[in-house]
Amino acid sequence: MEPDPELSDEEFPELVQMAKERERLKTLQREKASKSFAEQNHAADGLDDDIFDTESSVATADPILEVLISSEIDGTKPLLVKRKLTQSLKEVRLAWCDKQSNGGQPMASNIKNSIFLTWKGKRIYDVHTCQTFNLNFDSTGKPLGEGVDSNGRVHLEAWTEDLYKAYQKTQAAKSQREQDGGEEEEAVVEEVEVKKIKLFLKSRDYGEVRRSVKPSTVVQKLVDAFRQEKKIPENKEISLHVDGDKLDPEDKIEDTELEDRDAVEVHIR
Numbered sequence: 001m002e003p004d005p006e007l008s009d010e011e012f013p014e015l016v017q018m019a020k021e022r023e024r025l026k027t028l029q030r031e032k033a034s035k036s037f038a039e040q041n042h043a044a045d046g047l048d049d050d051i052f053d054t055e056s057s058v059a060t061a062d063p064i065l066e067v068l069i070s071s072e073i074d075g076t077k078p079l080l081v082k083r084k085l086t087q088s089l090k091e092v093r094l095a096w097c098d099k100q101s102n103g104g105q106p107m108a109s110n111i112k113n114s115i116f117l118t119w120k121g122k123r124i125y126d127v128h129t130c131q132t133f134n135l136n137f138d139s140t141g142k143p144l145g146e147g148v149d150s151n152g153r154v155h156l157e158a159w160t161e162d163l164y165k166a167y168q169k170t171q172a173a174k175s176q177r178e179q180d181g182g183e184e185e186e187a188v189v190e191e192v193e194v195k196k197i198k199l200f201l202k203s204r205d206y207g208e209v210r211r212s213v214k215p216s217t218v219v220q221k222l223v224d225a226f227r228q229e230k231k232i233p234e235n236k237e238i239s240l241h242v243d244g245d246k247l248d249p250e251d252k253i254e255d256t257e258l259e260d261r262d263a264v265e266v267h268i269r
Contacts, residue, residue, distance in 0.1 A: 062086050063141050065130050068149065069096040069117065071158040072167070074211065074225045076100050080153070083130065089156070090126035093117050096158055108231040117156045118164070120147040121171070130154055160227075161234070166220040166250055199258060201240070203266035206230045215254035219247045226266055241265040 062084050069092065070078040079096045083089070097112040107115075117124050119133060133154070135143040142152030149155050159167070201209040201222060209226050223238045232238065240247045242264055247256060258264070 063137075065135075065143060066151070066153040067092055067130070067156060068153040069093075069156045069158055071096075072163060072221070073158065073160060073228070074213075074221055075102060075228070076158070085131050085135075086129050088126060089117060089124060089128050089130070092156070093126065093158070102229050107228070110233050111160075111228055111231065114160055114234050115158055116161075116164075117158055119154070119156055121167075123164070124156070160224050162220055162249070163224050166218055169250060170218075197253065197258070197260040197262075199253075200261070200263045201226050201266050202263055203230070203268060205268065206232065206266070209266075213253055215252065217253050218249065219251050219253070219256070220249040222264070223249060232268065237269050239267045241267055 064082050064084055066080060067083050067089075068078060068080050070076075077099060079099045081092055081095055083092055093115060094112070096117075097107050097115055100107045124132070130143075133147060135148070135154070136145050138144050138152075143154060144152065147155060196212040196214055198210065198212045199222070201211065203226070206226075207230070209229050211222060211225055213222065219240055222240060226232070227234075227236075227238055242256065242258065242262070247264075
C-alpha cells in the first residue's frame, strides 16, 4: 500500500510517518511468511535430498513443491525432489532414472529414454508441469487432494511401456468386475507374511538373472527386470518359457507352475 498522495509531509507529518511505518511492518510480515514457506520446502522427510535447490524466497504464484517419485519396477528406489509449480517435469524423470542402479551400474540410456511418469494413473510428458494438475493448496501453501500424499507431496510413478500396459489391463479388468458384480461385501482380511520364491532367469546369450518375487508378482515384472539388468533395447522382444511353454506376461507367479529355485528360460529376438 502506497502512502496517500494527498497527505503532505509538511501539513500532516504524523499521519505520513504512521502510514510509512504500517507499510514497513507489512513488508516485514510478507518476507517472514515467504522465508518460512521456503524453509518448509527444504525438509526431505528422511528420503533423498533435494537436487533442485532454488532461491529461499518463494513467490506466491510459483511455490516450490515436494515431488515424490516411486515405481513398481523391481529393484528401484523412490526419490524426493523439489520443483517449482511451473517448472517442467523432464528433469524430475531424469533425476529418478539417474538415482537407479543395478549392480553399481547406472541405468542404460536406452532404458532411461523409455521411462515415463504418471500422476493418478494417467501418463504425463516431459513438457508437463505440476501446474498442469490444477492442484488445490491449504493455508500453508501445501497442495492437497487426490494425487498428493499425507505429507503434502505430489506423488508420481515411473513406468516402462510394458509394465504400464499390464497395469492398465489389470485396472480395466478390475473396473469391469466392479461394474458386473456391483458392490461387494467388505471382507475382513487377516494379514499374513507372504513368502517369496527365488527364480533363475537364464538366457543363452545374456546369462543369468536371479530374482526373489511374491506369488502375486506378474510375469511381466520379471521380463522388465531382465531387460533392465542386461540393458536389452526396447525393440527386442523378451519372453519367458518353462518346459517349452511360454508364460503369459499378465499371469501371476502363483498362477503358473513355478516353484522356489526353478529355472526360467529367457528367449530374446
